[in-house]
Amino acid sequence: MKIISIDGDEAVAQVEGVKRTVQLNLIDNIGVGDYVLVHAGFAIEKMDATAAQESIKLRKDYGISTL
Amino acid sequence: MKAEIQKIVDEIHTECGEEPIRLMEVCGTHTMAIHRYGLRSMLPSNLQLVSGPGCPVCVTPIHFIDAVLQLATRDDTVICTFGDLIRVPGSSASLESEKMNGHQVRVVYSPVDALRMAIRDKHLHYIFIGVGFETTAPAVAAVIEMARENKVTNFSVACAHKTMPEALKRLAADRQIQIQGLICPGHVSAIIGIQAYEWLAKHHNIACVVSGFDPGDILVSVLMLCRQIKRNECVAGIQYDRVVKAIGNTKALALMHRVFEPCDSEWRGLGMIPASGLAIKSGFRRFDALYRFPVKVKKSPTPSGCICGDILKGIKTPLQCGLFAKECRPDSPIGACMVSSEGTCAAFFKYQVVKSCA
Numbered sequence: 001m002k003i004i005s006i007d008g009d010e011a012v013a014q015v016e017g018v019k020r021t022v023q024l025n026l027i028d029n030i031g032v033g034d035y036v037l038v039h040a041g042f043a044i045e046k047m048d049a050t051a052a053q054e055s056i057k058l059r060k061d062y063g064i065s066t067l
Numbered sequence: 068m069k070a071e072i073q074k075i076v077d078e079i080h081t082e083c084g085e086e087p088i089r090l091m092e093v094c095g096t097h098t099m100a101i102h103r104y105g106l107r108s109m110l111p112s113n114l115q116l117v118s119g120p121g122c123p124v125c126v127t128p129i130h131f132i133d134a135v136l137q138l139a140t141r142d143d144t145v146i147c148t149f150g151d152l153i154r155v156p157g158s159s160a161s162l163e164s165e166k167m168n169g170h171q172v173r174v175v176y177s178p179v180d181a182l183r184m185a186i187r188d189k190h191l192h193y194i195f196i197g198v199g200f201e202t203t204a205p206a207v208a209a210v211i212e213m214a215r216e217n218k219v220t221n222f223s224v225a226c227a228h229k230t231m232p233e234a235l236k237r238l239a240a241d242r243q244i245q246i247q248g249l250i251c252p253g254h255v256s257a258i259i260g261i262q263a264y265e266w267l268a269k270h271h272n273i274a275c276v277v278s279g280f281d282p283g284d285i286l287v288s289v290l291m292l293c294r295q296i297k298r299n300e301c302v303a304g305i306q307y308d309r310v311v312k313a314i315g316n317t318k319a320l321a322l323m324h325r326v327f328e329p330c331d332s333e334w335r336g337l338g339m340i341p342a343s344g345l346a347i348k349s350g351f352r353r354f355d356a357l358y359r360f361p362v363k364v365k366k367s368p369t370p371s372g373c374i375c376g377d378i379l380k381g382i383k384t385p386l387q388c389g390l391f392a393k394e395c396r397p398d399s400p401i402g403a404c405m406v407s408s409e410g411t412c413a414a415f416f417k418y419q420v421v422k423s424c425a
């Protein structure tokens with residue numbers, strides 16, 4: 001998911017137009033525009049942006065939700 | 068994309084020789100992806116992919132489900148759980164059936180949601196069911212810390228978290244299983260890194276590669292494993308390097324270790340494994356649901372005829388279970404491997420039985 005705004009330990013992240021609140025307690029140095037791997041409402045790791053976009057596209061091609 | 072996939076498949080055919088090779092995908096999400104993309108049919112016939120114990124709901128023992136069901140029947144509690152657990156049969160009921168009986172059971176997306184509900188509604192005690200591996204445990208640890216910081220008194224966690232490394236060591240030492248390579252879980256490894264796999268490669272000569280979840284990821288990981296096996300040089304590789312670092316997520320690990328400590332833990336199928344579970348540390352005891360609301364449960368036997376145990380060890384496939392697709396189906400599951408959407412029996416049902424009937 002792509003981070004679109006940050007407020008303390010909480011961020012709003014988005015994928016396929018769907019926005020979700022994401023906790024940032026488990027990672028450091030995250031900024032707006034970064035891609036993160038989200039599990040159980042927490043960002044657990046930062047993702048390489050190009051690879052993240054490719055993966056999202058591929059999943060779309062296969063009709064798999066990326067949420 | 069198709070041409071790239073074909074190229075990887077061709078290379079796998081060249082590299083894997085003619086000797087039988089058994090690879091285990093540890094993670095339930097990999098099991099689903101392998102079925103969904105039909106990857107097995109692309110691989111050489113001497114290369115076998117078997118599923119492992121990486122579906123958290125599937126390895127959770129029935130007596131823990133029974134304990135949760137007792138918590139659910141209290142008038143002063145609300146059970147909050149991830150969706151996958153709600154239909155898991157205990158020895159005589161499930162959370163879903165208790166909900167239909169009027170007890171308070173809510174499905175949440177994150178443990179934070181359960182804490183927020185507790186903060187909003189002080190009259191009831193909210194219990195989050197902590198099931199999952201190292202991917203989930205740090206999030207639950209973070210929520211327990213948040214509850215302590217905010218002095219929340221009506222929130223606790225029924226904890227059955229498990230950790231992968233000791234279970235993988237048990238599998239590696241089991242002569243019945245005989246795997247040469249592991250497709251290691253991508254998300255768990257984002258937290259724990261590759262140290263445990265280095266140990267397995269060194270002491271058990273098992274090839275290890277941490278894999279992503281796209282079809283290309285899994286095939287490249289299979290290719291990397293075949294190369295290691297061919298050269299007889301087993302190491303811990305990372306294919307999923309766009310996410311996973313060799314040292315893992317040290318911040319998440321530190322948080323997990325602040326709140327939890329290792330404990331012996333029973334795995335469905337694998338039995339009791341020392342130091343393979345997480346217990347809430349005594350300093351956080353007031354957030355331990357099973358400490359606050361002690362329950363007594365009897366050990367319950369595996370449902371008769373269910374071979375989930377052997378399936379979780381990769382020794383048998385669902386097709387060898389007499390109940391599969393007959394008495395045991397996703398809408399009337401008998402064992403946990405059929406209940407969880409990531410369970411091997413559910414994956415076989417969805418992608419083999421349903422497909423072949425379509």
Ligand code: SF4
Binds near residue numbers: 372374389402
């Ligand atoms: S098909 Fe059902 S009964 Fe058979 S092993 Fe799987 S979950 Fe158990």
